[in-house]
Amino acid sequence: MQFEWTEEQDSFRHKIREFLHANLPDDWEKFSEHGPASPALTAFARGFCVKLAEAGLLFPHWPQDMGGEGLGPWEQQILSEEMWIAGEPRGGQYMNVNWIGPTLQKYGTAEQKARYLEPITQGESLWCQGFSEPDAGSDLASLRTRAVLTDGHYVINGQKIWTSYAGLADTCFLLTRTSDDRKKGITIVLVPMDTPGITVRQIPSLIGEGDIHEVFFDDVTVPETARFGEEGQAWEIVAYSLRNERLGIPRFVLARAALDRAVAMLQDRGDFAREHVRIEAARCAALCEGAGTANYAVVQKRTEGLTIGAESSSARYATVMAERAVCDFVVEFLPEALAGGSPYLKMHHQRGIVAGIAAGSAEIQLNIIASDVLELPREPR
Amino acid sequence: MQLALNEDQRQVLDFVEALARPFASAPLHDAGLALESAELDAALVENGFLDVLAVEELGPVTAALVVEKLARLPFAVEAAFSALVRPLIDPDLPRPICLLEEGRTCTPVRFLRPGATVVVVGASGVRSFTAREEQIAPAQEDTLYAYPVAFLADMPETMTLHAADPAEITRAWRVAMAAEAAGLLGAALASTVTYVSERKQFGRPLATFQAMRHRLAEAQVLTNCTYWLAMRAAATGEAADAAMALLHAQEAARRVCYDYHQFLGGMGMTLEHPLHLWTYRLKLLTSELGGRGEQGLAAAAALWGE
Numbered sequence: 001m002q003f004e005w006t007e008e009q010d011s012f013r014h015k016i017r018e019f020l021h022a023n024l025p026d027d028w029e030k031f032s033e034h035g036p037a038s039p040a041l042t043a044f045a046r047g048f049c050v051k052l053a054e055a056g057l058l059f060p061h062w063p064q065d066m067g068g069e070g071l072g073p074w075e076q077q078i079l080s081e082e083m084w085i086a087g088e089p090r091g092g093q094y095m096n097v098n099w100i101g102p103t104l105q106k107y108g109t110a111e112q113k114a115r116y117l118e119p120i121t122q123g124e125s126l127w128c129q130g131f132s133e134p135d136a137g138s139d140l141a142s143l144r145t146r147a148v149l150t151d152g153h154y155v156i157n158g159q160k161i162w163t164s165y166a167g168l169a170d171t172c173f174l175l176t177r178t179s180d181d182r183k184k185g186i187t188i189v190l191v192p193m194d195t196p197g198i199t200v201r202q203i204p205s206l207i208g209e210g211d212i213h214e215v216f217f218d219d220v221t222v223p224e225t226a227r228f229g230e231e232g233q234a235w236e237i238v239a240y241s242l243r244n245e246r247l248g249i250p251r252f253v254l255a256r257a258a259l260d261r262a263v264a265m266l267q268d269r270g271d272f273a274r275e276h277v278r279i280e281a282a283r284c285a286a287l288c289e290g291a292g293t294a295n296y297a298v299v300q301k302r303t304e305g306l307t308i309g310a311e312s313s314s315a316r317y318a319t320v321m322a323e324r325a326v327c328d329f330v331v332e333f334l335p336e337a338l339a340g341g342s343p344y345l346k347m348h349h350q351r352g353i354v355a356g357i358a359a360g361s362a363e364i365q366l367n368i369i370a371s372d373v374l375e376l377p378r379e380p381r
Numbered sequence: 382m383q384l385a386l387n388e389d390q391r392q393v394l395d396f397v398e399a400l401a402r403p404f405a406s407a408p409l410h411d412a413g414l415a416l417e418s419a420e421l422d423a424a425l426v427e428n429g430f431l432d433v434l435a436v437e438e439l440g441p442v443t444a445a446l447v448v449e450k451l452a453r454l455p456f457a458v459e460a461a462f463s464a465l466v467r468p469l470i471d472p473d474l475p476r477p478i479c480l481l482e483e484g485r486t487c488t489p490v491r492f493l494r495p496g497a498t499v500v501v502v503g504a505s506g507v508r509s510f511t512a513r514e515e516q517i518a519p520a521q522e523d524t525l526y527a528y529p530v531a532f533l534a535d536m537p538e539t540m541t542l543h544a545a546d547p548a549e550i551t552r553a554w555r556v557a558m559a560a561e562a563a564g565l566l567g568a569a570l571a572s573t574v575t576y577v578s579e580r581k582q583f584g585r586p587l588a589t590f591q592a593m594r595h596r597l598a599e600a601q602v603l604t605n606c607t608y609w610l611a612m613r614a615a616a617t618g619e620a621a622d623a624a625m626a627l628l629h630a631q632e633a634a635r636r637v638c639y640d641y642h643q644f645l646g647g648m649g650m651t652l653e654h655p656l657h658l659w660t661y662r663l664k665l666l667t668s669e670l671g672g673r674g675e676q677g678l679a680a681a682a683a684l685w686g687e
Contacts, residue, residue, distance in 0.1 A: 283673075369601050
């Protein structure tokens with residue numbers, strides 16, 4: 001057991017930092033106040049991801065037969081950390097390289113791989129995740145958006161909500177209901193967002209402009225070949241994808257960076273001598289580092305090729321606690337930072353609200369920990 | 382970054398497990414809360430498990446792993462300071478090892494008894510003496526701490542001054558307590574989980590009620606982070622890591638102890654159930670080195686300076 005990065009890992013991190021330094025504009029911090037799905041950041045990300053691809057830094061963790069360099073899970077972690085600390089200049093494209101690409105590779109047809117993988121590897125595509133519905137949030141399996149197969153085409157009707165990136169995405173990874181069986185009746189369809197019958201309406205949000213949306217599907221018709229996996233296979237595929245997604249955003253590193261930034265600001269104005277402020281800052285740091293080590297324990301399992309189970313939910317919940325502690329610290333001791341005093345801290349605070357809600361709510365993580373880590377007898381349904 | 386146990390560590394833990402098996406369950410006891418075993422202590426010494434830190438291929442992480450594992454037993458054993466601190470002062474100091482902060486010597490001292498080595502750490506350096514009977518206050522048995530504790534009645538006029546750096550000893554002290562707390566937290570959680578999974582009320586196991594499930598799951602998160610922070614602190618030897626590890630452990634202890642007894646209901650008030658052996662030890666550890674606030678100040682100084 002050792003907790004140091006190797007020389008190769010350090011130099012990989014250094015390479016990413018140099019790339020960021022060379023390719024982010026001088027006013028980047030101010031710019032990154034735009035939400036991760038805002039038109040401004042999405043447009044920036046398109047150019048940025050092309051450069052990342054040219055530098056071999058868009059998907060170096062993918063296996064070589066997918067065009068990656070076959071670097072390991074630690075390198076994927078380092079890449080994610082450096083991007084997230086920098087305010088995620090990849091915008092929504094982080095999803096492409098974290099889970100959409102690998103999921104396409106694992107479950108996609110030859111035609112789907114040919115159509116979708118190349119734009120991802122060139123840094124040119126943006127996906128959205130059509131999961132939640134007005135009556136199916138945490139209870140995702142109760143979703144009702146229906147896809148009916150007629151004459152070789154799926155006709156889709158229904159509504160999605162709180163969908164990130166939908167306003168500008170080119171393709172939707174859409175969960176639909178194809179039969180009444182609760183979980184085995186759910187099917188994934190890959191839907192181009194310019195298909196007639198799709199209406200996207202932005203929802204004003206705390207995260208910034210353009211982050212979340214309602215998406216309406218009215219007789220949206222796609223060929224049967226747009227189905228991803230078999231009918232009824234969605235639950236299995238999504239479970240696989242979300243395991244990657246839960247580790248996908250290393251929020252604890254941004255929380256830690258934001259904490260360091262806040263402490264530096266307090267020190268600059270001679271306000272970090274008060275003991276209770278110092279103690280609270282240390283408590284936040286311990287939560288960030290605790291979440292970090294819990295996440296790394298999961299990455300370790302990935303390096304060994306082991307299946308990632310409920311321990312990723314535990315790491316994720318630790319991250320939520322850390323994220324919130326740092327947000328609370330800044331609000332309590334440095335409120336002016338969120339009112340123009342620090343774009344970086346404002347960006348962190350805005351994005352912090354998502355930590356316990358997106359990609360499976362914090363309460364769902366607790367359910368999973370209770371059942372699958374502690375192995376408590378299940379709740380009656 | 383390599384967070385899996387290596388082959389040596391796995392072997393050491395397997396040996397410790399085998400050796401500790403006869404001590405894995407608590408006998409009913411009514412003579413106060415503390416429970417220890419001279420036989421277990423002797424077996425650990427004889428097999429060298431308290432000396433793994435100095436073995437090159439084992440080192441401080443293995444020592445912390447051993448401490449964490451032993452802390453899970455219902456029997457208290459003075460392993461933490463012997464395994465993680467003593468080698469940095471003088472590996473031949475007689476056990477048990479008791480650590481005290483200079484100027485704070487009126488605190489309950491775990492494992493204090495005649496013949497124990499008392500180490501006083503502070504501005505005057507790292508000094509020690511072997512405790513004599515007359516230096517220990519009488520009537521130390523009936524305490525609430527589930528560790529054997531006693532109080533110093535008298536300090537000797539002279540102590541042996543060691544070359545060790547007090548800051549470095551304090552760092553190792555924090556690692557030792559964080560590892561011990563990680564084991565206690567793990568055992569207390571496991572013990573509670575077993576009980577609420579079996580105990581039925583309203584026709585179903587208590588553990589099926591979400592009010593409990595979520596709090597236990599949060600406790601698992603805190604316990605898991607404590608474990609990893611303790612191991613990282615052992616590995617890196619950094620002052621900040623050690624202070625954060627003990628801070629987090631002390632925060633976690635405060636968070637979970639009453640919950641666990643609460644979940645056991647009536648059984649949580651008895652000495653028949655062993656839960657108190659871990660929780661009442663954890664309670665005492667929340668006071669170690671001045672408690673959470675002082676770990677926080679130490680971590681802040683190490684992370685950010687003044």
